[in-house]
Amino acid sequence: MAVIPGDRVVVTGAAGFIGSAIARALSSRGATVVAIVEPGTEAQATDVLDGVSTDIVTADISDAASLEGAFAGARFCFHVAARYAFWPKDPDLYYRANVEGSRNVVAAAWRSGVERICYTSSVATIGLQATLQGGTASEDDYAHVEHLFGNYKRSKYVAEHEVLRLGAQGAPVVLAHPTFPVGPGDRRPTPTGKLVLDFLNGKVPGYVDTTLNVVHVDDLAEGHVLALERGRQGVSYVLGGENVSMQSLLAQLAELSGLRAPTLRVPSAVTLAAAFASDAIEARLLRREPHVPLEGARMGATHMRFDDARAREELGYASRPTRDALADAIAFFLEHGYVAARRAGAIRAGVPSSTAG
Numbered sequence: 001m002a003v004i005p006g007d008r009v010v011v012t013g014a015a016g017f018i019g020s021a022i023a024r025a026l027s028s029r030g031a032t033v034v035a036i037v038e039p040g041t042e043a044q045a046t047d048v049l050d051g052v053s054t055d056i057v058t059a060d061i062s063d064a065a066s067l068e069g070a071f072a073g074a075r076f077c078f079h080v081a082a083r084y085a086f087w088p089k090d091p092d093l094y095y096r097a098n099v100e101g102s103r104n105v106v107a108a109a110w111r112s113g114v115e116r117i118c119y120t121s122s123v124a125t126i127g128l129q130a131t132l133q134g135g136t137a138s139e140d141d142y143a144h145v146e147h148l149f150g151n152y153k154r155s156k157y158v159a160e161h162e163v164l165r166l167g168a169q170g171a172p173v174v175l176a177h178p179t180f181p182v183g184p185g186d187r188r189p190t191p192t193g194k195l196v197l198d199f200l201n202g203k204v205p206g207y208v209d210t211t212l213n214v215v216h217v218d219d220l221a222e223g224h225v226l227a228l229e230r231g232r233q234g235v236s237y238v239l240g241g242e243n244v245s246m247q248s249l250l251a252q253l254a255e256l257s258g259l260r261a262p263t264l265r266v267p268s269a270v271t272l273a274a275a276f277a278s279d280a281i282e283a284r285l286l287r288r289e290p291h292v293p294l295e296g297a298r299m300g301a302t303h304m305r306f307d308d309a310r311a312r313e314e315l316g317y318a319s320r321p322t323r324d325a326l327a328d329a330i331a332f333f334l335e336h337g338y339v340a341a342r343r344a345g346a347i348r349a350g351v352p353s354s355t356a357g
Contacts, residue, residue: 005030
């Protein structure tokens with residue numbers, strides 16, 4: 001199967017970072033995107049999706065009734081919408097959006113006769129045992145429940161189970177597992193994009209010994225479309241890029257921006273101690289977002305190396321170098337005023353932007 005001109009394709013979370021990139025990829029194929037967005041975000045969605053052939057539908061995905069009619073005439077569905085942050089003021093929001101919302105969307109699409117549903121899961125649901133031995137993790141590595149730190153990971157793990165349960169009953173689902181997306185359009189920004197932005201604003205005094213798998217958001221979007229078109233029923237596909245150390249990532253940001261890379265290596269134990277203190281005082285006592293999120297610190301103490309060979313072999317998936325993703329992210333944050341004026345002025349002129357795809 002393939003997305004062809006004239007297809008109506010539902011995308012939940014279409015105004016978000018990954019969702020908007022998928023919408024652009026679909027629009028380039030001539031499809032009409034039915035963008036399901038949260039109530040109150042219609043104007044933002046219109047701005048984000050400017051230039052994309054779009055029908056905007058407002059719905060609360062945690063309310064099954066609000067999805068009534070949203071899939072009329074749709075051939076495909078990408079369920080991307082999710083709560084993603086390191087600190088939730090109301091943890092129940094994660095389960096309502098990520099679990100109940102996923103169950104509602106997949107069930108409604110299935111009932112409406114959609115041919116294929118691509119569900120955006122997360123590498124957070126994959127076990128990292130292999131990385132402890134210096135290896136990489138893949139779709140076949142199961143997670144130890146006690147290592148599912150934080151409400152985001154836990155809710156995505158449960159959500160994936162619910163989607164697979166519906167798949168076992170016949171729902172036409174395929175799963176995409178993004179790694180750490182970087183690139184243009186990260187308006188919130190996401191935790192990954194915030195690392196880039198914090199560096200640009202001089203808020204990264206040091207680095208920890210960790211590894212990230214960095215992927216350009218537009219490559220990730222293409223991977224989603226390939227998963228929908230070529231993926232096997234009920235199968236998961238890691239969609240990633242390069243495995244890079246935090247030190248290397250910051251060095252590349254320094255080279256691209258002309259800013260100085262931090263040289264202080266912070267022991268993971270120090271970061272974890274600060275995070276536990278921040279969680280106890282700021283999050284639990286003062287009920288405000290902690291300066292050092294505990295979930296982020298725990299991730300920083302883990303080497304998150306992933307193997308996306310299955311997607312490359314079965315789907316024909318490909319990704320560009322980390323440097324290109326970082327260059328496009330820098331250009332976006334500069335262009336849209338995210339970087340403090342003093343720091344923006346210090347960044348050398350003509351920051352390169354990848355012109356690929």
